[in-house]
Amino acid sequence: METKALDHTELANQIIDVIVKEGMVDREKATLDATIESLDLKSIDIVMILTAIEEKFDVYIPMDGPFHEAKNIGDLIDAIAAYIIKEKN
Secondary structure, eight states: OOOTTOOHHHHHHHHHHHHHHHTTOOGGGOOTTOOTTTTTOOHHHHHHHHHHHHHHHTOOOOTTSGGGGOSSHHHHHHHHHHHHHHHHO
């Protein structure tokens, strides 16, 4: 997949799609201010989501990055999108 042409908004939408699919979350509930707890995502769900994102974008996402500090889905998406853009440029 060519990610250099993707902007943050496109990446955010694709990451939300992965969260919805892998986390089995209703799309309407996957808002930027939703928390992991409010979506009832367990640690195994997070692992599956991150693995799917790694596969989709062909990147390795280190667990010691800013991702674990995300307070909501928007923070998580911002951190992941910035990392993908950095890795692909």
